[in-house]
Amino acid sequence: MDVTLLGTGAPRGLPRPGCPCAACATAVGDGARAATALLVDGVLLIDLTPGPAFAAARAGRSLAGVRQVLLSHPHDGPAMEVPAGLPQPARVADGRELALLDGHRVRAVAVDIPGTGYEITGADGERLLYLPPGAAPAGLAAGGDRGQAGAVPYDMVLLDVLERPDALARLRAGGLVDAATDVVAVHVDHGVPPGPELHRRLAAAGARAVADGSSLVVGEYHAVPDLPRRTLVLGGARSGKSVEAERRLEAFPDVVYVATGGTRDGDEDWAQRVSLHRERRPGSWRTVETCDLVPLLEAGRPGREAARPGREAGRPSEVGGPGREAASPGDIGGPGAEAAGGVAGAGSGAGRAADASPLLIDCLALWLTHVMDEVGAWDEETWAAGGRQALRERTDALVAAVRATSRPVVAVSNEVGSGVVPATPAGRRFRDELGRLNAAFAAECEQVLLVVAGQALALRG
Numbered sequence: 001m002d003v004t005l006l007g008t009g010a011p012r013g014l015p016r017p018g019c020p021c022a023a024c025a026t027a028v029g030d031g032a033r034a035a036t037a038l039l040v041d042g043v044l045l046i047d048l049t050p051g052p053a054f055a056a057a058r059a060g061r062s063l064a065g066v067r068q069v070l071l072s073h074p075h076d077g078p079a080m081e082v083p084a085g086l087p088q089p090a091r092v093a094d095g096r097e098l099a100l101l102d103g104h105r106v107r108a109v110a111v112d113i114p115g116t117g118y119e120i121t122g123a124d125g126e127r128l129l130y131l132p133p134g135a136a137p138a139g140l141a142a143g144g145d146r147g148q149a150g151a152v153p154y155d156m157v158l159l160d161v162l163e164r165p166d167a168l169a170r171l172r173a174g175g176l177v178d179a180a181t182d183v184v185a186v187h188v189d190h191g192v193p194p195g196p197e198l199h200r201r202l203a204a205a206g207a208r209a210v211a212d213g214s215s216l217v218v219g220e221y222h223a224v225p226d227l228p229r230r231t232l233v234l235g236g237a238r239s240g241k242s243v244e245a246e247r248r249l250e251a252f253p254d255v256v257y258v259a260t261g262g263t264r265d266g267d268e269d270w271a272q273r274v275s276l277h278r279e280r281r282p283g284s285w286r287t288v289e290t291c292d293l294v295p296l297l298e299a300g301r302p303g304r305e306a307a308r309p310g311r312e313a314g315r316p317s318e319v320g321g322p323g324r325e326a327a328s329p330g331d332i333g334g335p336g337a338e339a340a341g342g343v344a345g346a347g348s349g350a351g352r353a354a355d356a357s358p359l360l361i362d363c364l365a366l367w368l369t370h371v372m373d374e375v376g377a378w379d380e381e382t383w384a385a386g387g388r389q390a391l392r393e394r395t396d397a398l399v400a401a402v403r404a405t406s407r408p409v410v411a412v413s414n415e416v417g418s419g420v421v422p423a424t425p426a427g428r429r430f431r432d433e434l435g436r437l438n439a440a441f442a443a444e445c446e447q448v449l450l451v452v453a454g455q456a457l458a459l460r461g
Contacts, residue, residue, distance in 0.1 A: 001040065001041055001104075001123075001128065001219065002040070002041050002215060002217055002218075003158075003215070003216045003217075004215045005036070005037070005038060005184075005186070005210060006037040006049045006052055006056055006212065006213070007033060007036050007050075007055060008034075008036055008186050008187075008188055008210065008211070009034055009186075009188050009189070010033075010036075011035050011036075011073075011187070012035070013032075013033060014190055014194070015027040015032065022193065023190035023191070023192065023193045023194060024190050030211040030212075031194030032212075033188050034212055035047070035048070035049045035080075036133070036158075036186040036187050037049035037052060037055070038158070039056060040120060041104065041122070042065045043067050043068070043104070044066070044070070044104060045063065045066045045086070046069075046130060047071060047072055048071070048081070048082065048089065049080075050080070051081065052081065055213070059212075059215065063083060064085070067087065067100060068087060068098070068100060068106075069082070069088070069089040070091060070092060070106065070118060071091050072091075072115050072116050072118060072130065072131075072132035073113075073114065073115035073116070073133060073135070074114055074115065091108075092108035092118070093108060094109070094110040094116060095110070102123065103122070103123030104122060105121040106118055106119070107119040107121075111131060111132060112136050113132075113134055115133075117130060117132065117135060122218065126155050126219040127152070127218075128157065128218050129158070129159070129176070130159070131157075131158070131159040131160065131164075131167060132160075133160050133163070133186075134160055134164060134187070135159070135164065135167065136164050136166060136167030136170055137167065137170060137171065140170035140171065140174045151174060153178040153180065154171075154177065155181065155182065155218050155219040156182045156184065156218045156219075157184070158184045158186045161202060161205055161251065162185060162188065162192055162201070162202070166282055168205060168206075168207070169282070172251075173253035179206075180221075183207040183208070184208060184209070184216070185208065200456070201247065203227075204227075205252075206227055206251065228461050229406075229407075229408050229409070230409045230410075230411075230446055230447070231248060231446070231447040231448070231449065232412075232438070232442045232445045232449070233248075233411070233449045233451060233456075234413055234415040234438060234449065234450045234451065234459075235450060235451035236414065236416075236418075237414070239453065239454070240453070240454035240455075240456075241412050241413075241414075241451040242362055242363075243280070244456050245362065245410045245411075245412045249360055249408075249410055250282055252358055252408070254286075254358065255284075255286070255357065255360060256286050256358065257281060257285050257287045257288070258288050258290065259288070259289045260289075260290070260291050260361065261289075261362075261363075291367050291370045291371070293361060293367060293398055294397055294401045296407075297402060297405040297407065297409070298401055298404070356406065358408035359409045359410070360412075361412065362412040363411070363412040363413055363414065364434075365413055365414040365416070365434055368395075368434055368437055371391060371394050372429075372430065372433065375391050377433075380425075395440065398437075399437075399440045399441060402444045413437070413441070414434065415438070415450065416430075416431050416435070417431060417434075442459075442460070445460070445461075446460070446461050447460055
């Protein structure tokens with residue numbers, strides 16, 4: 001099945017008419033995108049783009065053979081031209097199936113906004129899913145049990161990855177997108193600068209973007225982005241490092257957010273910071289408030305029995321807190337997601353084990369502060385009498401667990417070595433130990449990023 005993308009942009013296109021933003025100013029050449037429209041095997045046109053006949057001609061295609069035109073969403077962009085000779089556009093009711101004479105089958109998929117998604121099956125059985133802008137499939141949850149054993153992944157999925165990464169997480173949770181699915185971002189708008197930054201963000205979600213006029217073969221192997229299993233995100237205060245870390249996992253299901261800071265009674269500023277982090281995270285994520293990182297990392301090792309957090313160094317568990325659920329690595333997958341309507345073949349049941357859920361650790365600097373408190377690192381006599389060695393053992397155990405884990409891990413840490421020299425011995429000790437921890441942790445990661453002024457710079461990977 002051949003799919004030609006006559007356009008790949010949002011309904012108003014990119015650049016948006018009259019928009020002065022930096023993304024629109026730099027959307028030139030291949031970065032410019034018309035409203036998304038798909039031509040399938042020259043016979044089925046889904047959605048309309050300005051000048052569709054001209055767009056098809058530029059791609060080396062013709063609309064002369066089109067037998068059906070389907071719309072996926074109410075259009076709020078420029079007026080759409082319906083070229084002479086094309087059938088009048090229509091929409092298929094949710095759940096209904098349309099059979100074309102050439103062997104294609106089109107099934108309407110319910111979505112969570114006004115509009116309709118389309119599941120298209122080719123004559124040879126290839127399957128693709130197309131979702132309208134800003135839409136996710138209805139009846140699928142981003143958390144909970146993995147898809148049932150009978151779920152068949154799509155060969156290709158075209159959706160609004162940047163605006164609705166949770167839609168991709170839902171499809172992954174339902175077993176409808178796997179590592180071999182070609183995930184293509186469409187409805188691209190001006191929220192992300194075109195060029196390298198666009199492709200970097202999509203690659204982190206396991207997706208890609210192509211230029212207008214590109215032709216893709218559904219079911220043909222394409223080298224999907226190689227997702228790093230372990231990533232360290234470094235940055236200074238308010239640099240955007242936590243946002244970057246969260247962005248890297250928002251298109252994946254069953255994410256476990258590990259908050260090492262906990263709560264601080266009477267500290268209103270800290271409470272506000274924690275509240276902002278909570279509001280920003282997807283509602284399907286589970287949160288564990290603990291500094292016991294080793295058991296969580298070890299839970300992803302094959303054959304390893306999941307241990308409840310709080311067992312590291314014999315300490316009591318710190319899991320929980322206001323608005324939090326205590327969870328062990330074995331049960332942090334979340335409540336089962338109930339499939340309803342929408343995408344065929346999705347549901348709850350057997351799938352990936354809960355202890356393979358991705359971990360987002362925020363942050364290592366607070367973990368180190370906690371451990372230094374425990375080993376007495378702030379007292380010179382205690383430090384010299386065994387505190388230094390105790391800290392080395394704790395950091396070595398963490399780094400070894402990162403090296404051995406099979407769980408996807410994204411960790412956040414502060415980069416504190418570029419500022420002024422701290423005025424106190426305790427401050428200098430913390431700076432030095434955090435620098436050593438960051439270096440050792442980074443050595444075990446496939447990707448290391450430095451975030452400055454909200455911009456992520458790749459140091460590795």
